[in-house]
Amino acid sequence: MGAPEGLGIEARGVSRRFGPVQALRGLDLTVPYGQVTALVGPNGAGKTTLLLILATLLRPGEGRVRVAGHDVRADPGAARRALGWMPDTFGVYDQLTVQEYLEFFADAYGLAKEARARRIRALLTLVHLDEQPGQPVHALSRGQKQRLGVARALVHRPRVLLLDEPASGLDPRSRVELRDLLRSLAADGVAVLVSSHILSELEEIADRVVLVDHGRTVGEHAMADLAEAAVARVRWRIRSLDRERLAEALTMAIDDLPGLDPGLGPVRELPGGAEVGPLTETEAAGLLAALVTRGVPVTGLAPAGSALESAYLAMTETRR
Numbered sequence: 001m002g003a004p005e006g007l008g009i010e011a012r013g014v015s016r017r018f019g020p021v022q023a024l025r026g027l028d029l030t031v032p033y034g035q036v037t038a039l040v041g042p043n044g045a046g047k048t049t050l051l052l053i054l055a056t057l058l059r060p061g062e063g064r065v066r067v068a069g070h071d072v073r074a075d076p077g078a079a080r081r082a083l084g085w086m087p088d089t090f091g092v093y094d095q096l097t098v099q100e101y102l103e104f105f106a107d108a109y110g111l112a113k114e115a116r117a118r119r120i121r122a123l124l125t126l127v128h129l130d131e132q133p134g135q136p137v138h139a140l141s142r143g144q145k146q147r148l149g150v151a152r153a154l155v156h157r158p159r160v161l162l163l164d165e166p167a168s169g170l171d172p173r174s175r176v177e178l179r180d181l182l183r184s185l186a187a188d189g190v191a192v193l194v195s196s197h198i199l200s201e202l203e204e205i206a207d208r209v210v211l212v213d214h215g216r217t218v219g220e221h222a223m224a225d226l227a228e229a230a231v232a233r234v235r236w237r238i239r240s241l242d243r244e245r246l247a248e249a250l251t252m253a254i255d256d257l258p259g260l261d262p263g264l265g266p267v268r269e270l271p272g273g274a275e276v277g278p279l280t281e282t283e284a285a286g287l288l289a290a291l292v293t294r295g296v297p298v299t300g301l302a303p304a305g306s307a308l309e310s311a312y313l314a315m316t317e318t319r320r
């Protein structure tokens with residue numbers, strides 16, 4: 001299956017208010033087919049509100065939202081048939097077995113009986129639950145429930161997939177498998193939108209990241225661009241044989257460096273050294289030179305955080 005034409009998700013100027021709380025304020029988002037897009041932002045930024053609107057479970061206040069080309073207000077049924085949704089909480093189907101749970105959703109999407117049985121078998125294999133079809137949902141571990149949630153979201157072969165914090169509760173192997181699954185769905189042309197706080201993981205899963213804060217889009221980057229150290233500011237770890245001298249010189253060096261904002265780069269002491277930043281590579285090189293000139297015995301300087309983490313921190317910093 002190749003990527004369909006148009007956009008998997010197109011949201012323009014979306015606002016939503018809950019009483020006095022303005023959860024979304026004119027948010028824009030596009031999610032292309034054939035890619036994994038990450039939705040990232042601090043607690044309360046509006047991510048779940050947006051996902052609920054995209055999943056047609058909540059009406060937008062203002063703005064236009066299309067899922068697989070269908071307007072969620074004018075034609076929520078068509079949007080729902082095109083999308084798969086994995087919420088961050090599991091729901092209340094505890095009395096059903098794994099098999100019954102998937103049958104319930106397959107029925108809801110109108111899959112014919114023959115196709116339904118085949119599809120459920122394939123999904124159980126895909127999420128490694130093929131040995132537990134008769135197990136009650138309540139007896140599954142948290143990670144197994146998450147995997148069942150992924151299977152449920154895929155039951156009707158959606159062209160758009162929405163996942164709210166899908167990796168929470170997954171062990172390292174299951175996370176790798178989830179990552180591979182999302183990548184292969186994207187390779188098949190699905191538009192995948194995933195919200196998560198685990199930035200290191202998103203870096204490996206996502207092609208693009210959309211940063212949101214206070215109900216607005218505050219940044220949008222291709223992962224490949226973020227990886228370019230020249231555009232990214234990252235935190236740096238400095239190791240030194242003399243920690244006290246390092247701490248002393250660091251404060252002075254940061255104040256002295258031309259073009260370096262003195263407020264930039266809070267210093268965090270670490271065993272054997274310190275962490276500073278976010279700084280560009282050029283600034284870090286300048287800092288290193290300044291430290292060495294002051295006689296600090298530096299034994300190492302290396303980037304500490306990921307590029308995505310830095311973009312995230314820079315974004316939340318400018319919002320303060």
Ligand SMILES: Nc1ncnc2c1ncn2[C@@H]1O[C@H](COP(=O)(O)OP(=O)(O)OP(=O)(O)O)[C@@H](O)[C@H]1O
Pocket residue numbers: 018019021022023041042043044045046047048049050
């Ligand atoms: N049903 C609701 N009633 C009232 N306020 C709500 C409701 N749902 C969300 N909010 C408020 O809207 C804002 C955005 O919440 P939302 O859950 O979308 O954020 P989030 O980015 O998903 O946060 P988190 O990362 O903590 O999950 C918050 O201030 C929240 O308190």
